Amino acid sequence: MFSSLRSRILLILLIAIIPPVLVIAAIAWDSYGSARAAKLSSLSHDAELLASRMDAVPLGASRLAMTISELTALAGTDSETCGRNLGVLIDNYPGYDSIAVYDGGTRLCDVHRRSAAPATSFAPIATIDDLAEGEVRTKIVQSGAEGGVFWLAARAEDSRRSVAVTMSRSYLAELLDVYRVFPSSRAVLVDGQSSPIVMGRTSPEPGMWPADLPLEVGIGLRTARFAGNAYIFTIYKLRSFDVWLVTANLETDILAEPRQQLLVSAVAPMLMLLTALFAIWLGLNGAVLRWVLALQEANRSHARDGGPTSTSVDPRAPREFLDIAASFDTLTGELAKRNADLEREITEKRNYLRELHHRVKNNLQVIASLLALQKRALSPEHRQILRFPEDRVNAMSAVYRTTYADSETGAVQIGPMIREVIHRLQDVAGASRNAFELTVEGEGRRVALDTAVPIAMLMAEILPDYLDAAVHSGVPVSVRCIGDAAGLAIEIVGDPGVQPRSFKLSRRFVEAYLRQLGATLTETEPGRVSIVCPLDAEADKPRLVKIGGVV
Known part of the structure; x- marks a missing residue:
């Protein structure tokens, strides 16, 4: 009730007149x-x-x-x-x-x-x-x-x-x-x-x-x-x-x-006391409170606009308030300079990070291209040896390409990232895009780069078997992704015959990525896999997981 300076001063004045009134x-x-x-x-x-x-x-x-x-x-x-x-x-x-x-x-x-x-x-x-x-x-x-x-x-x-x-x-x-x-x-x-x-x-x-x-x-x-x-x-x-x-x-x-x-002896002093109280209130309001409110308004303007603010204080104000106003102007000026320096440093660091991501993307694309060239030089029965690193390099390259294309450095949109990863895996598998159906809900949901990489790598471990099965059997592959505030759900449906040969050599990697994401993988029926990955504040933090003794 008495939270403001004006109300507290009024309360003090009222308390001060109680003894003389009594x-x-x-x-x-x-x-x-x-x-x-x-x-x-x-x-x-x-x-x-x-x-x-x-x-x-x-x-x-x-x-x-x-x-x-x-x-x-x-x-x-x-x-x-x-x-x-x-x-x-x-x-x-x-x-x-x-x-x-x-x-x-x-x-x-x-x-x-x-x-x-x-x-x-x-x-x-x-x-x-x-x-x-x-x-x-x-x-x-x-x-x-x-x-x-x-x-x-x-x-x-x-x-x-x-x-x-x-x-x-x-x-x-x-x-x-x-x-x-x-x-x-x-x-x-x-x-x-x-x-x-x-x-x-x-x-x-x-x-x-x-x-x-x-x-x-x-x-x-x-x-x-x-x-x-x-x-x-x-x-x-x-x-x-x-x-x-x-x-x-x-x-x-x-x-x-x-x-x-009684009326004269009580009312006359009371009127004089109230008159003095009113005069004190006017004096405090004119000599103190108005300048305090001016400084408060300048502070609010600075907090609201975020830019440099100059307090317009009447030169007739008390010297102490003029000093406070000058100090406030100096402080806001220094804060504005510091903010400009910080924004410049953040912009430079963001540019450095974008350049780093760009170079990582380029290096990964070079590696993927070298693997593709090397794979073409091999006989068909030996090409599968290089298929394993090629899919994973392409998945990681897709993540860095997506984050580089986005203005938010270090954050990746789920929809574009999933599409980029799947398209690259399709190109490696040679699967027709007509044999693939992708549905994404909540494309604007963003995740950290440290979360996006395990998701892409998990897709690179699971999808190639479904794509290879689609090439041989002609059964289309359906992928449905739902991203919301609670998390990410991915459902993959393909040839039921893919089940016996799924997760042969990469099971350890799949389990490691699931632990890193805090996700669960469920095979509801042959040819149907569901992945549920929580994306809350705690689950979205990067984790270090050992894979085969290596962190």
Whole structure:
């Protein structure tokens, strides 16, 4: 997959950016975690600040009640003076709905805002009678879906008077409306059963507060889903009442800034890293790879064409590549000269070999001619003595004549060689060509000269008896040769009477040639001989065979 130089460089660059990518990702994630923790801490701080403002209302009420209980002159001694003075206090403190003063178990006076319901604005007398000196008592009455009334009663030290103050629910609701950290911010006061008792204009829809929210002492954070959205809730118990302040904010609003920070802290360095990687890749491609590819193309052109190749390298290329290109040009030039010298030497050697084969052919033809002249000078009964060497010299001469006529020195085509050998043997035997039938398949099959000579000599040992029989009996001789990639098959069919006198004196030569060729000879029936000779790469190699003790 990564076999080319370009792909390996790309792989190295990709591997090189993995560590910084991991470091950047770790730093970005740590930064996101810190920003998220800071946002949640800020959210808790805002909720705690709102709770402290709401706790300030009963705290101020307890101080006011203690002051009225302790200072008799502030409330006066009669109900009219008491009502007038308390009315001034109600008008100046919007956090209270009503104030009542009790003297020894008897209500001295009371005042309340018009918006407050008189029947539920004051603490019951039974809960005020048993107040001890210096005691402050708080309570919520009529809690539930309709809301609740928050009141506080206090009695100063060494005082017979008790003062009850009712907190304004509308004022508490206004404080809830102030809580607007995000557009999705919501706040509500709930009781111990998680039921809303004070809701502002921005308080959430009914049922938004999960009933299973744990009401803890102190600040708590919880995440829950409502209407398909994730909300983060803060739960904080007020110090003065058994009431919990619950706030809700969309998780997407709270974590928008940390997520944006994560995106910026991760994506921006990644983009810079990828930009640097791309710049490095362009630099490597322009400064290194393009020149490497140019040298590669020149090398391919040289290997494809085989001739001298000059690398066309831009002079603006790095000096090292110019040196490589110059060295390559020098090398290809030297190789071209060496190839020319080798081709010239091969041509000369081929010519020398052809000349050698030509002279061998001529010498063999001279020998054959001398044998023929000598044979004619002998009587008919003595001519057979020279017939044996004449046939073999003619067979060998036919092989060298065929290879000389072919441009491939050292290789012989089977078809022309077989024809030449048979025609010469026919001339020596005096057999008519009409009495001979030759069929050759695969004439273009070539064999080495060292293989062609044993084949020709084997034909010279077998065919003369068939040709002599054809001269005397008139039975034609049929020779069929099939040459293919696997080997050579020769089938000779002639006079059945030739069998008793075949292979008389030349049997040792026939067996030697068969061993040299790795061939087999089969006499299927009288007058029919089959020779199968493998011509594969191993069988076509020259062999040295001893014939009568001579190699």
